[in-house]
């Protein structure tokens with residue numbers, strides 16, 4: 001069952017209620033993500049707020065949707081899952097954080113939920129889109145090279161495309 005997600009919420013209050021959110025956000029509400037990706041459907045949101053300590057709130061959960069990407073290896077379009085595991089702390093910065101969790105200053109500032117969802121998904125999106133190796137059909141020329149027995153190095157072509165020199 002889907003509950004409507006609030007537009008904004010205050011992390012501290014959400015944590016005091018141990019708020020658990022579940023819902024979907026339509027692509028139309030996510031303009032930046034929609035511009036970066038061809039979304040195949042709404043974003044499924046599951047988020048849990050909890051009190052980490054007196055001054056800090058922890059937000060964990062999962063965001064998921066499907067996107068159509070242009071494979072950089074074979075140049076075909078393909079549909080794939082775009083997911084983000086959320087683990088964010090709202091509260092004072094720690095001099096020596098004991099985790100690599102993202103820390104957002106202050107737990108009493110209203111959080112714009114859809115913007116947060118967009119940010120998290122954009123951060124977790126792949127920089128270079130390619131099919132899983134087995135599903136990729138390279139174009140004719142490349143396929144010939146591969147079938148003549150050349151040893152295939154993962155990312156070899158990618159390195160070439162980026163102009164990176166192989167170490168001697």
Ligand SMILES: [Zn+2]
Pocket residue numbers: 071072073074075076130131135136137
């Ligand atoms: Zn491909």
